Amino acid sequence: VSAVCVNQTMKTAALDAEQAFKRKQEEQVKYTNKVKKLFQSVDDSGDGNMSFEEFSELLASSKLKFWVAQLELDYPDLVRLFELLDDGSNQISMDKFIEGATRLKYAAKSIDIWRLETKIEQFLSNAMAGSSLSSNAKPRGPVWSAQLKHHLSFTTDQPSVDAS
Secondary structure, eight states, X not given: OHHHHHHXXXXXXXXXXXXXXXXXXXXXXXXXXXXXXXXXXXXXXXXXXXXXXXXXXXXXXXXXXXXXXXXXXXXXHHHHHHHHHOOSSSEEXXXXXXXXXXXXXXXXXXXXXXXXXXXXXXXXXXXXXXTTOSTTXXXXXXXXXXXXXXXXXHHHHSOOOOOO
16 A cells, blocks of 8 residues: 555656646747747848847836846846847847847756856966966966966866766
8 A cells, every 4th residue: 555655656756847847848838929029020131140229229118128027138238238148249039149148048057057157267277277377487477377377277176076
């Protein structure tokens, strides 16, 4: 009898987890569709990109401010989002905007943070290698090179986290 109860409890727990996962997926699809509609309402040119001018209209329009509030996005976050996604062309694509807005809505996960840390470490390693900080060369700035060396040694000396 106990085994039957435990088995039924395990099945119920698995079903609950599956339903929660499906609800989360459906919520993300709905959110993505709302962000897409917002983007399309701002993309006056219809080219699938939002220029900074179009983005500025988004921030100025009271109707669009309402949409932004419904998406639970804040003005400062949107400004930072545009700055982060812009590759220097003063435009962002709809796909990038949707991905960025979704990440703003759903907090960054450990893997996102880890990916960012890894990119920073790679950048710093490349900067260190290309900065003529060899044993024969004089550092350009002792404070900068000391901080960079400290950061690199700190990040590379940390024990790795086992994924299992």
